[in-house]
Amino acid sequence: MNLYICYNDEMKNYLEINKKYILIFLIVCLVVFTSGFARLTYKSFRYNKAYGHDKSNDETLNFPKGFLWGTATAAYQVEGGNVYSNWWDFEQEEGRIKNGDRTDIAANHYVMYKQDVDLMNQLNMNSYRFSIEWSRIEPKQGEFDAEEIEHYRDVLNTLSAKGIKPMVTLWHHSLPYWFEDLGGWERQENITYYEEYVSYVVKNLSSEVDLWITMNEPMAYISCGYISAKWPPGEQDIWKVNRLLKNVIQAHKRGYEIIHASDQEAEVGIAEHSSYAVPYHKNNVIENIAAYSIDYIWTHYLLEQITDELDFIGLHYYYRQYINVAAVKDLFGQSLDEFESGSMDRSYYPQGLFEVLMRFEDYNKPIYITELGVPDYHEIDRDQFIREHLREVYYAIQQGIDVRGFYYWTLLDCFEWSEGYDAEFGLIDVDRSTMERTIKDESWEYAQIANCNCVSNSSD
Numbered sequence: 001m002n003l004y005i006c007y008n009d010e011m012k013n014y015l016e017i018n019k020k021y022i023l024i025f026l027i028v029c030l031v032v033f034t035s036g037f038a039r040l041t042y043k044s045f046r047y048n049k050a051y052g053h054d055k056s057n058d059e060t061l062n063f064p065k066g067f068l069w070g071t072a073t074a075a076y077q078v079e080g081g082n083v084y085s086n087w088w089d090f091e092q093e094e095g096r097i098k099n100g101d102r103t104d105i106a107a108n109h110y111v112m113y114k115q116d117v118d119l120m121n122q123l124n125m126n127s128y129r130f131s132i133e134w135s136r137i138e139p140k141q142g143e144f145d146a147e148e149i150e151h152y153r154d155v156l157n158t159l160s161a162k163g164i165k166p167m168v169t170l171w172h173h174s175l176p177y178w179f180e181d182l183g184g185w186e187r188q189e190n191i192t193y194y195e196e197y198v199s200y201v202v203k204n205l206s207s208e209v210d211l212w213i214t215m216n217e218p219m220a221y222i223s224c225g226y227i228s229a230k231w232p233p234g235e236q237d238i239w240k241v242n243r244l245l246k247n248v249i250q251a252h253k254r255g256y257e258i259i260h261a262s263d264q265e266a267e268v269g270i271a272e273h274s275s276y277a278v279p280y281h282k283n284n285v286i287e288n289i290a291a292y293s294i295d296y297i298w299t300h301y302l303l304e305q306i307t308d309e310l311d312f313i314g315l316h317y318y319y320r321q322y323i324n325v326a327a328v329k330d331l332f333g334q335s336l337d338e339f340e341s342g343s344m345d346r347s348y349y350p351q352g353l354f355e356v357l358m359r360f361e362d363y364n365k366p367i368y369i370t371e372l373g374v375p376d377y378h379e380i381d382r383d384q385f386i387r388e389h390l391r392e393v394y395y396a397i398q399q400g401i402d403v404r405g406f407y408y409w410t411l412l413d414c415f416e417w418s419e420g421y422d423a424e425f426g427l428i429d430v431d432r433s434t435m436e437r438t439i440k441d442e443s444w445e446y447a448q449i450a451n452c453n454c455v456s457n458s459s460d
């Protein structure tokens, strides 16, 4: 009908005269599209091809001298009582957190950190990755709390007394409530608040810290906070993603510059997650392109924007993620939750860590594995999980990847964001009623590994 109305004599004449040019234009479009698609297909297939490696016959696989063995935590998940955080209010809302859990005193790490450092020492850890809670340091806009700085200074001194090197994250998912109220990362003008916070922390603590992480998994923050609405601010607004991304990238760059202005020798990085995304059917073009694109959008797009402001990359690896077109087709009939837990096959796959590390080769930067862990409910024992992944780290180092440290996620059973207290990733069990700590049996092998700076290669 519409076509009939538009297709009048004038148009007919126009088409008649310009027929040749229109045809050329259409052919050019077709060629551009086809060659672009062909290039993307070629690139995706190449990208998804596994590198693989031979197995060593050595009985033990030795790690480079000075390798860092640690565990990682995030302030909001372990400290407790972070009442000025955007998470605090969020978790009081009905239905936000599994089983209606609340952080409350979490793992009481804010109070019990000395005992926790002792436990790290018993586990032979020589490094500890933890985060500083912005909402403690600056509970109200522009009001900085010197006592909280002293608290973190004490944590740093306690670590130093045991020879444990700190790696400090400046923002790990939780934000001051006032910052979110002002529009958080949605507003470019707010980057200046992050700069003020970073400057304050760095001015006070930079002499005690060599390894800094400006932010933890900004992509997870964006996707859970603004797409799936699982985290604060609980929105579903895909149109904000681009702006958020631009602002966090800018904030990272400013953080990097501020830290270096105060300490040229410091190493500054970012922590990003990378699953091993692979096509479910090896030869399926759409799945290959989708796997490549997901990995690019989720991890590498952001990293590529900041390569000049990165001394190292903090890599998180948890699972292999199969991309299955049949499952994508189902997406339209499913809620995002069902899609994530059902159709997307996320599986335990240590070799994926090797492959992911190889995908980072071109950055030519040192890498710390700043998170990798498994919850208690998984079918794999934690000691086997750690051992098998570490073998893959060893093989990547043999291939020339400069991996300098490994941080198991996490030290203590703690508050796992919207999963509440159900997902227990800790090396150490925390009794929720008494706060008593017990090192789990499956954690001792990691202590041995750290002690010998090597992992056994004998079959399990």
Ligand code: FCB
Pocket (backbone or CB within 6 Å): 074, 216, 217, 220, 273, 316, 371, 409, 416, 417, 425
């Ligand atoms: C990572 C987060 C960390 C924890 C683990 C299980 O993505 O950085 O806080 O939730 O997952």
